[in-house]
Amino acid sequence: MPVNLTANAISAIVAGDVNAKPLVQILDVKLAGATQDRYRLLISDSVLVQQAMLATQLNGLVKAGGLRKGSVVQLIEYICTYIQNRKIIVVLNMEIIIPDCDIIGNPKMLDESDSAVQKSVPERPFLSAASDNNNNHLGAQNAVRSNAPFRNNVNSSNLASSAQSFRPVVQPPYQPPPNFKGHGAIMKNEAPARIIPIAALNPYQGRWAIKARVTAKGNLRRYNNAKGDGKVFSFDLLDSDGGEIRATCFNAVVDRFYDVIEVGKVYIISKGSLKAAKKDFNHLKNEWEIFLESSSTVDLCPDEDAIPPQQFSFRPISDIESAENNSILDVIGVVINVNPSVPIMRKNGMETQRRILNLKDKSGKSVELTLWGDFCNREGQQLQALVEAGHFPVVAVKAGKVNDFTGKSIGTISSTQIFIDLDHPEAHSLRDWFDRGGKDIASHSISKEIMPGGSKNEVxxxxxxxxxxxxxxxxxxxxxxxxxxxxxxxxxxxCYTACPLMIGDRQCNKKVTRSVGNSRWLCERCNQEFEECDYRYxxxxxxxxxxxxxxxxxxxxxxxxxxxxxxxxxxxxxxxxxxxxxxxxxxxxxxxxxxxxxxxxxxxxxxxxxxxxxxxxxxxxxxxxxxxxxxxxxxxxxxxx
The missing domain is CATH 2.40.50.140 (Nucleic acid-binding proteins)
Incomplete structure (x- = not known):
């Protein structure tokens, strides 16, 4: 049964039409590099051939063997962009129509001129149908491999053997190129970028925009490296299709967007660059991360019910027992115990707070949840007050970090979020279970038993x-x-008299004495004098x-x-x-x-x-x-x- 590919599909795509859903054929599939998990394609509409790149989310089609040389596919989502000064079609979504098919037509590379093709192909007034099909197939392969004009590979024996079945070659009728004047503004970047799903983002897109809700916002952090001082912050985004991605801002871009971004608000974001996500610091299920630049735009838009406020992938506490150390996961449980907050000295000499509480769920297991820093005073105090009042709240932890030191436990990190008595089906189910008798069911702790307020090495x-x-x-x-x-x-x-001066972000606190013959205080460490001292216990x-x-x-x-x-x-x-x-x-x-x-x-x-x-x-x-x-x-x- 003959297959009719969409006429002039390649010309239309290159000219900027990305709204049609053309039927095309794959002439070649190969890896972009020896160590890269990205595939390059050659796409044909039976007349023209154009190079393309397959989005990584479609790699499974190639690995499963469904997408291969000769496949006829329908392009669902795609864009045409410049990569290394060459136009490339980036395929974001497609449907395989025919997995395997002979090469259709006599296509040539788009960047070849008609005159060059005519000069390189001798006149063939009479060829057998079989020889014609073979040479069309071979010519397409040559074009795919070398971007060179097709050459006649028919030898004298082919002509002799097919002398009894001569027929003239029928040239395809001339079709004028399509008129795309209506798309001029888009090609000149005079119209807004098309909003696409987060899952379709990839580094090969020239222009894109996403509409998403901010689900988490990290603290502003300062750093120092070989390039000097800097500052950075990140925020997580969720769209209506469930796609998640992290956006990061550095230095001057921080000043533009840090106060603009609010958790829970919906924004249209465009003109950023995409780079590979560092999985040591980014727990989201996306291989890319957005880096906003000076030209990036972040526009607040009205709230949309289609975008959920948060997305969870809860794991039962029993699963945490077999989870890998340092893995990031979501967990939900009923708080059965809250210990006091205690100060902890970090390795860098800075002091922070730590508070340990215990969660249980229907799996028959309980686990320690360790709150660090601001979580201790913010959510920690609220949870302690609720438990002391006899109410055992349901707590949902988004992006908790697994620790396997003497048992398994969950700890907070900078991107962790704590939700108390969340309005969520899982939270309602857990609340009902606990109130109907779950509170009286014994649970086995997967964490080391310690005393309230204690650390892992104390009793x-x-x-x-x-x-x-x-x-x-x-x-x-x-x-x-x-x-x-x-x-x-x-x-x-x-008490003793102490130095009130600041050394970096910490107070000196060294003992000070009166200067000789002077009423001022002297700190030998800071080598400075001052009118008033501090008093410390x-x-x-x-x-x-x-x-x-x-x-x-x-x-x-x-x-x-x-x-x-x-x-x-x-x-x-x-x-x-x-x-x-x-x-x-x-x-x-x-x-x-x-x-x-x-x-x-x-x-x-x-x-x-x-x-x-x-x-x-x-x-x-x-x-x-x-x-x-x-x-x-x-x-x-x-x-x-």
Whole structure:
């Protein structure tokens, strides 16, 4: 059955018509490079041949064997753009009509002139049908391989053998080129770029636009490398077809768009460049990432119900147990426990906050969720208040990071989003399950069991165990939590005078002294003088429990948690206002109050003597409700052994 390809399809596409859905034939398929997973095509409309590039999302058609040399296909979505000063058709979507077919017609490369073709092909007034078909096929192959005019490969034996079946060659009738005057504005970039799905984006498109909702916006980060200082931020986009992609801005582009971009809003974005996504930092299921430039446009448009506010791919907690370390995934569960926030010192010397909570779901498993930084005070405090009030909220985690250190856990990263009691079918189903009896079903934790507020290498201890177990005498400090009562506070020297100057983004805090013959303060580290100093806590506190007592040191933040006021306020109250009654009342209110002390225990050398120093990192008054839950959980774990 003869196949009629769409007449003048190649001319129309090259001239700018991308709205038709022509029927064309594939004359060749090959990899663009030895190490690249991208395919080049030669496309024919039976008269002309043009080079093309297959979008990577269609690679499966080639690998499955459906798209090959000779296939007749219908182009659904495509564009024509310049690549290395040559026009290339980029095929975004197609449908295979006939997987295998003989070469149709006698096509030639589009950039060959008619005169060149006529000069290179001798007159063939009489050829057999079989020889004509063979040579048409061979001529098409030569054109595909070398972009050269077809040559007559018929030898004398072919002519002799087909002498009895001569027939004249019928030339195709002349067809004038199509008129595309109406598309002139598009070719001159005078009209808006056509909006395409995110899934169709690729680096070979000259002009594109996408309409998408911002689902996440990263913090503004500053960096320093061999090229100098810089700043960067990224945001994630979701369109109505479910396609997701990340957009990134650097330096001057940050100034243009950082304040413009808002999470939840819908924008039309165009004129950016696409580069391969770095999967170490980009969890979205897209091989490309948009880099906005000085010429890029970001236009706010009315909200559209067709674009969902967020897209989730929830994994049950039981699946996390077999997930790879550092993998990024979405998880949803009911919060069954929230621990206090504790300060953590990073390797770069900066301090941050960490809060651990526990989630359970219908899979019969529970997992630790570790909140870092702002999540601790923002979502963390809200979750703690809800749990303490007896409401166990459903929490959805978008882009949590898997950690496999002594069990599996989930942690937040810069692109993580936390949703509390989300309006989502999965959240409603989990809520109903929990309220109907799921809360009473025992669940097995896939994370290491630790005490509230603890880290992966610490447990709850009694005071006597600190000495009995020789804590703090190893190369690294021990971190433990002790539930104890304050029995005494030294009040003669409860603070010191500190340098208020900033070194980078941190305060100096070194001890300062009065200058000789001067009322100004001097910091030897900063080598500067100033009118006023700061005051920071250096508390010596005796704590005790049923097993014994010990001395601990509390610095600024821990001192404020214990006494409830700043060191400067207490210093002025005692030394300038001389309000002894109020001063004594502040101290007295702390005595015989039970706290959860998080301690750093490390052996240090003072002169020629080695002593174990206990430093209070965090001090929280004991919450009766949370402590009862901890004790009940401890009893349940002990009974299960």
């Amino acid at each position: 709850r201890k009694f005071v006597s165990q600190i000495k009995d177990e020789g804590l703090g005498r190893a190369d690294k400090p021990d971190w433990v939590t002790v539930k104890a009562t304050i029995s005494f506070i030294k009040t003669d020297t409860f 250096l508390l010596q506190i005796q704590i005790q429990d049923h097993s014994g007592l010990t001395w601990v040191t509390a610095f600024q933040e821990a001192g404020e948690e214990i006494l409830g006021c700043s060191a400067k306020e207490l210093y002025l109250l005692k030394n300038e206002e001389q309000d002894e009654l109020r001063y004594a009342e502040i101290i007295r209110n702390c005595l015989f109050t039970e706290y959860l002390f998080r301690l750093k225990i490390k052996e240090e050398i003072y002169g020629d003597e080695q002593r174990v120093k206990l430093t209070v990192v965090k001090a929280d008054k004991v919450n009766s409700s949370a402590e009862c839950r901890y004790l009940l959980d401890s009893i349940a774990r002990f009974s299960a052994r």
